[in-house]
Amino acid sequence: MQQVSLALVGAGARGSRYTTCATEGGRARLAAVAEPDPRRRAGMLAEHPGALGFEDWRELAARPRVADAVIIATMDADHVEPAVRFAELGYHILLEKPMAVRLEDCRRIIEAAQKSGVVFAVCHVMRYTPYTRAVKAVLDSGRIGEIVSGACP
Numbered sequence: 001m002q003q004v005s006l007a008l009v010g011a012g013a014r015g016s017r018y019t020t021c022a023t024e025g026g027r028a029r030l031a032a033v034a035e036p037d038p039r040r041r042a043g044m045l046a047e048h049p050g051a052l053g054f055e056d057w058r059e060l061a062a063r064p065r066v067a068d069a070v071i072i073a074t075m076d077a078d079h080v081e082p083a084v085r086f087a088e089l090g091y092h093i094l095l096e097k098p099m100a101v102r103l104e105d106c107r108r109i110i111e112a113a114q115k116s117g118v119v120f121a122v123c124h125v126m127r128y129t130p131y132t133r134a135v136k137a138v139l140d141s142g143r144i145g146e147i148v149s150g151a152c153p
């Protein structure tokens with residue numbers, strides 16, 4: 001199995017969760033984390049020995065590329081600058097939704113990703129898609145019995 005190396009920008013609720021999902025089966029390893037909160041950063045580094053730690057995504061972006069891909073999970077207004085910069089650096093990108101809070105910033109991100117040719121994905125909420133509605137309708141119908149527990153990655 002080929003292992004993907006990841007950089008994490010923003011080790012908060014979402015970033016930590018995605019990192020765990022990606023690394024727990026060995027499909028990916030964490031190469032670097034950029035997180036200003038010292039406890040969150042230290043926690044991530046303790047879980048992923050050998051990963052590089054940075055206080056700010058700009059410090060990570062000041063280096064030549066250290067990973068195949070980056071997870072960007074900062075707060076909404078802080079998506080556009082790292083997304084554009086990491087695309088320019090050649091990182092494949094998983095960007096937490098919303099892409100940005102202004103349409104022109106979404107366009108800047110798309111342009112940067114297309115120009116550099118990286119794989120670019122946004123973590124969209126899927127709960128209102130036809131697929132999810134169909135699954136819910138089946139569950140609500142009782143067709144598979146009573147639901148007693150559920151898990152969300």
Ligand SMILES: NC(=O)c1ccc[n+]([C@@H]2O[C@H](COP(=O)([O-])OP(=O)(O)OC[C@H]3O[C@@H](n4cnc5c(N)ncnc54)[C@H](O)[C@@H]3O)[C@@H](O)[C@H]2O)c1
Binds near residue numbers: 035058073074075
């Ligand atoms: N929490 C959820 O359930 C949820 C669900 C869907 C989408 N989202 C989206 O995910 C994104 C993150 O949400 P969250 O709940 O994980 O927030 P969070 O506050 O837990 O995490 C954001 C992290 O980014 C870090 N950060 C701030 N500036 C930084 C910088 N310069 N460099 C690197 N890291 C920096 C913060 O210190 C923080 O740890 C937001 O865009 C949010 O809308 C969150």
